[in-house]
Amino acid sequence: AEELPLLVSMLFLFFTIAVSAMIGLAIIALLGYVLEVDFSGLLTGLSENSSPTNRNFLRLSILINHLTMFVIPGIVFGIFMYRERWTNFLKIDKSPVITNTLGGILLLLVSMPFVQFIFFVNQNWIPLPEWARTMEASTADAISNLLVADSSFEFLFNVVIIALIPAIGEELIFRGIIQKQLQNGFRNAILGIWVAAFIFSAFHMQFEGFLPRFVLGAILGYLYYWSGNLWIPIIAHFMNNFL
Numbered sequence: 240a241e242e243l244p245l246l247v248s249m250l251f252l253f254f255t256i257a258v259s260a261m262i263g264l265a266i267i268a269l270l271g272y273v274l275e276v277d278f279s280g281l282l283t284g285l286s287e288n289s290s291p292t293n294r295n296f297l298r299l300s301i302l303i304n305h306l307t308m309f310v311i312p313g314i315v316f317g318i319f320m321y322r323e324r325w326t327n328f329l330k331i332d333k334s335p336v337i338t339n340t341l342g343g344i345l346l347l348l349v350s351m352p353f354v355q356f357i358f359f360v361n362q363n364w365i366p367l368p369e370w371a372r373t374m375e376a377s378t379a380d381a382i383s384n385l386l387v388a389d390s391s392f393e394f395l396f397n398v399v400i401i402a403l404i405p406a407i408g409e410e411l412i413f414r415g416i417i418q419k420q421l422q423n424g425f426r427n428a429i430l431g432i433w434v435a436a437f438i439f440s441a442f443h444m445q446f447e448g449f450l451p452r453f454v455l456g457a458i459l460g461y462l463y464y465w466s467g468n469l470w471i472p473i474i475a476h477f478m479n480n481f482l
Contacts, residue, residue, distance in 0.1 A: 245424030248320070252416060255312040255319075263307025267300045291389055298385070298393075301400045309408025316416055329415040330463070335470040343462045343475040350458055358451040371446045378445060398481060406476035413439040413456065414463045414472050422464075432460035455479065 271277065276296050317325030326332035367375075386401075388394040413435055422431030436456030440449050459472040466472075 243320075245420055248420050249417070251320075252312070252316050252412075252420075255316055256308060256412070259312045259315070260304070260308045263303050266307070267303055270299070270303075271296075289384065289387075291393060294385065294387065294393065295396065298396050298400050301385075302404060305400065305404045305408050309412050310404065313408065313411030313416060328419075329411060330467060330469040331415070333468060335466070335468050335474065339466045339468065339471050340474055343466070343471045344478050346462065347458065347475045347479055350454075354451045354454055357454055358448060361450040362447045365450075367446050375445060375447045402477050402480035406473050406480060409439070410459065410463075410469055410473045410476055413442075414460055415469045418460050418463065428464055432464060433457055436460050 274296065276293070313329070314325070317329050321328040386397060388397060417438060418431050418435035421434050422428045425431055425434075436453050436459075439456035440452040443449075443452060445452070459476055462472045462475055463469060
């Protein structure tokens with residue numbers, strides 16, 4: 240709850256995420272066993288020539304992972320701490336005002352050139368160890384191969400796992416819970432926004448994109464702070480991932 244010390248509430252949140260994520264991994268492993276699919280092999284061996292069945296199993300696995308690592312823990316945290324007031328606590332109990340929604344999308348679009356410039360700086364001017372660059376290249380290849388779509392179903396599946404579910408889940412955790420808890424704990428809204436944005440970027444473990452994701456997290460944090468409605472950064476986050 241908001242009355243709990245910041246450290247206690249954060250430890251409870253991360254414990255909830257860890258337990259839920261482990262359950263998600265167990266579900267994925269069980270599905271792989273039943274369907275006789277080598278999930279670990281797909282993670283490293285997926286190529287643009289992979290079959291739709293393999294791509295869709297990997298997409299399903301990513302969907303389960305997002306749900307159990309972000310969406311479900313966020314809801315569980317809210318319900319456990321705030322009972323029937325959990326939707327109000329997360330600021331998802333009211334529909335977003337259309338002008339705020341359009342304003343949030345416009346702010347995101349206008350900031351894209353700056354975010355891309357920050358990405359260029361991060362990628363070219365900040366030295367990274369070889370292992371980090373190798374990991375970045377591997378991640379980029381995996382995403383590129385996952386984006387291959389031979390049907391409208393695969394395209395829509397990609398939209399769900401890359402744009403929709405991450406936008407909902409990550410905003411629940413990083414803005415709806417972590418940013419709000421930090422703001423209350425620090426008694427400083429701006430500090431809470433930027434620390435939450437740092438955690439948001441660090442959590443992704445993608446070093447060449449750390450700075451632009453940090454800036455994006457701050458933009459989303461300000462949208463949440465200004466609007467007082469979590470649906471605004473969720474929609475903006477969805478548009479960013481979708482584009």
